[in-house]
Amino acid sequence: EIETQAAGRxxxxxxxxxxxxxxxxxxxxxxxxxxxxxxxxRFLASARGPYVTDVAGREYVDLVCSWGPALLGxxxxxxxAAVQEAAARGLSxxxxxxxxxxxxxxxxRRVPAAEHVRLVSTGTEATMTAVRLARGVTGRPMIVKFxxxxxxxxxALLAEAGSGVATLAMPGSAxxxxxAAAETLVLPYNDLAAVEAAFAQHGSRIAAVVTExxxxxxxxxxxxxxxxxxxxxxxxxxxxxxVMDEVLTGFRVGPSGWWGLENAENTAxxxxxxxxxxxxxxxxxxxGGGMPVxxxxxxxxxxxxxxxxxxxxxxxxxxxxxxxxxxxxTTLRLADDAVYAHVDRTAPALADAAGEALSAAGVxxxxxxxxxxxxxxxxxxxxxxxxxxxxxxxxxESYRYxxxxxxxxxxxxxxPPSVFEAWFVSAAHDDDAVNRILEAxxxxxxxxxxx
Ligand code: PMP
Numbered sequence: 001e002i003e004t005q006a007a008g009r010x011x012x013x014x015x016x017x018x019x020x021x022x023x024x025x026x027x028x029x030x031x032x033x034x035x036x037x038x039x040x041x042r043f044l045a046s047a048r049g050p051y052v053t054d055v056a057g058r059e060y061v062d063l064v065c066s067w068g069p070a071l072l073g074x075x076x077x078x079x080x081a082a083v084q085e086a087a088a089r090g091l092s093x094x095x096x097x098x099x100x101x102x103x104x105x106x107x108x109r110r111v112p113a114a115e116h117v118r119l120v121s122t123g124t125e126a127t128m129t130a131v132r133l134a135r136g137v138t139g140r141p142m143i144v145k146f147x148x149x150x151x152x153x154x155x156a157l158l159a160e161a162g163s164g165v166a167t168l169a170m171p172g173s174a175x176x177x178x179x180a181a182a183e184t185l186v187l188p189y190n191d192l193a194a195v196e197a198a199f200a201q202h203g204s205r206i207a208a209v210v211t212e213x214x215x216x217x218x219x220x221x222x223x224x225x226x227x228x229x230x231x232x233x234x235x236x237x238x239x240x241x242x243v244m245d246e247v248l249t250g251f252r253v254g255p256s257g258w259w260g261l262e263n264a265e266n267t268a269x270x271x272x273x274x275x276x277x278x279x280x281x282x283x284x285x286x287x288g289g290g291m292p293v294x295x296x297x298x299x300x301x302x303x304x305x306x307x308x309x310x311x312x313x314x315x316x317x318x319x320x321x322x323x324x325x326x327x328x329x330t331t332l333r334l335a336d337d338a339v340y341a342h343v344d345r346t347a348p349a350l351a352d353a354a355g356e357a358l359s360a361a362g363v364x365x366x367x368x369x370x371x372x373x374x375x376x377x378x379x380x381x382x383x384x385x386x387x388x389x390x391x392x393x394x395x396x397e398s399y400r401y402x403x404x405x406x407x408x409x410x411x412x413x414x415x416p417p418s419v420f421e422a423w424f425v426s427a428a429h430d431d432d433a434v435n436r437i438l439e440a441x442x443x444x445x446x447x448x449x450x451x
Contacts, residue, residue, distance in 0.1 A: 011056040015043040030164040034417045036398070037405045042414065047074035049428035052414060060414040061433045063350075065424035067416075068248050068285035071343070072334055073428020079289050079330045086326035092318060100320040103329045107287065107297055110256045110332075113277045114297025118306055119320040121292040123247035123284030124152025127210065129306075129314045130280045130296050131156050134208035134241040136312035137305050142202055144209040144240075146189040148218030148390025151210060151245050151282075155180040160390065162217030167418040189215060189389040190223060192230040199238050208241040208280075209234075213249045213258035214370040216422040218393040219377055222370040228262060232276035241302070247284035247294065248422070251332060253371030254340055257283075261371055289331025291324035339427040340372075346425045346434060347372035353438050354445075361445035363400060373422040376401070378448065393420065403451035404444045411440035 019026030027033045027041065034041045042054040050073055052062040062074070072079065086099070104117035120126050131143055131154065143156050150163035158165060159172045159181055172181065185202065187194040189211075199206060209231050215221045228244070235242040250257040263275035279302055284294035297303065307313045318324075351374040355367040364380045368387060377387050379397035387393050401419035408415050413436065415423060 010040070012040045012043055012054055015055050016040045019043075031167050031416075031418050031421065036167045036419070037402045037417045039406065041417070042409075049073040049075075050426060050430065050433035058412070060409070060412050061429075061436045062414050063423045063425065063437070064414055064416050064421075065426050066285075066290055067421070068252055068424055069288060069290045069331075070424070070426050071252055071286045072289070072331060072339065073426040074290075076289075076331070076334065076428075078334060079327055082326040082330035083291070083323055086323045089322070091323055092321055094317060097320065097322050097325070099322055099325040099329060103287075103293070103320075103325050103332070104295075104297075106329060106332050107283065107295060110251065111259060111281060111297065113259075113299065114281050114295075116300045116303035117295050117297040118303065118314065119325070120294045120296070120314075120316055121318055121321070121324070122152065123245075123282065123294045124154055125316070126247060126282035126284055126294040126296045127151040127157060127243075127245055128154040130243045130245075130282050131208065131210065132314065133280065133296075133302065133305060133312050134243060136310070137302055138207045138239065138241065140205050140207040140240070141183045142185060142206045143183060144185045144187060144195065144198055144206055146211055146215070146390075147186050148189055148221065148393055149210075149212045149215050149245070150217035151212070152247070156184050157210065159184050160186045162215065162390070162420055164418075166218055166390075166394070166420040188391065189218075189221060190227055191389070192227060192234070195231065195234050199234055199240075203238040203240075206238060206240045208243050210243040210245060213244050213246045214253070214373070216248050216370065216373050216375070218390045218420050219375040219387065219396075220368045220370050220373050220422050221387055221389065221393060222368065224388070228278075229276045232278065235279075241279040243280045243282065244278035245282045247282050249370070249373070250281070250283040251286040251335060252343075252424075253373060255335065255337070257281075258371070286331060286335070287328050288324055289327035289329075291327035292318070292321065293324045293328040342427045343372040343425050343429075346429050347374055347423075350374070350423070350425065350434065350437060353441055357441035357445035358448065360442065361449040363445055363449045364397075365400075372425060375419070375422050376404075378404075378419070400448040400451045404448040407444035407447035408437075408440050411436075411443065413437050413440045 147160040148162045150161045151157040246257040280298040377396045378400040398419045
């Protein structure tokens with residue numbers, strides 16, 4: 001009865017109770033449940049620009065941005081119009097469309113090494129297909145991944161994954177067979193010596209190294225200089241594929257993703273000797289502009305091993321869905337230099353402000369940033385050396401984030417409900433939205449100090 005009374009007062013609580021009666025945990029994806037920060041998740045009714053509105057009618061400045069896709073802000077009028085026009089022409093055909101070709105070509109324009117592109121619906125599908133393709137092309141079984149990197153809920157890639165697996169402190173997942181996990185080697189991030197050692201031992205059996213281009217699912221832990229290039233060198237030497245997961249970073253940290261940032265002067269000449277080029281890229285999030293589109297891309301010599309040309313099977317009833325593709329294509333076409341300049345200015349300003357507020361409140365922390373992605377790690381270990389891998393990320397004082405998160409939420413700022421997630425800004429985060437965040441930070445920092 002107490003619950004019913006509380007539910008009557010609070011629409012979010014009522015919604016969560018009702019949802020739990022119909023959906024496991026009340027959510028369609030685990031981290032949404034506020035499992036690590038506690039409390040009722042905000043059920044959202046609408047979103048526009050930098051703001052989201054919950055079912056109680058309360059507005060928040062949004063630093064989740066749908067976990068990445070909303071680079072232009074929510075419900076950008078031109079994206080919405082493109083979706084409406086596409087929907088009016090038909091929701092799904094199960095036949096090829098020119099929109100898919102436009103999107104594949106736009107991806108290749110930005111990342112020339114993605115010579116051929118296959119469209120799928122989720123990042124999970126993209127990385128799952130990349131793993132199968134790598135195994136199919138090389139004829140080898142093993143996959144190397146890094147602890148704290150998340151690549152979606154792919155059996156072979158769930159071991160020591162970040163994101164919700166980290167948030168819920170799970171080692172992996174029930175339901176993944178030993179056989180599926182046995183061919184996955186998990187190594188510490190930013191440790192090329194560990195990669196060398198793994199290849200020295202298993203080199204001829206390793207199909208691919210799969211890595212986040214710049215990890216952001218254990219908090220933001222950028223690659224040390226030369227790390228990705230080192231992965232390229234080692235995989236090439238051993239005949240394994242280098243799969244760069246840009247689902248989160250792709251078209252968000254820059255027009256050509258993280259790869260573009262690390263290879264800025266080489267984007268026109270992907271075969272040049274300077275810089276590095278992965279064999280396969282996976283994309284998601286921004287590439288769908290808030291609709292279910294993801295992709296994998298690489299040279300034709302690898303990609304054309306996919307059916308119908310090759311023996312590696314992959315398919316999807318809704319793959320390349322015309323309405324979803326319209327959202328992605330319009331988003332990418334609108335994501336010009338001004339958009340990236342805006343998020344590149346806004347993210348460091350917010351990261352610095354968060355750091356200053358925490359310092360002023362006496363909270364030990366480090367803010368880590370990779371382009372326009374950033375997150376805060378709490379505790380002394382982080383403050384001394386920075387966080388370079390998952391072990392260090394897990395050692396932080398995450399309970400301070402719980403206090404910080406709820407103080408920000410009270411003040412009308414929605415942060416990701418887990419310390420292991422990046423904060424996302426959009427081109428719609430204008431001075432008003434930023435000022436609301438700046439005003440909320442000092443009290444949240446004091447709450448973190450008192451935790
Ligand atoms: N790879 C990375 C780097 C991701 O961040 C995510 C999702 N957060 C995925 C893959 C999985 O994408 P999806 O949730 O669309 O399956």
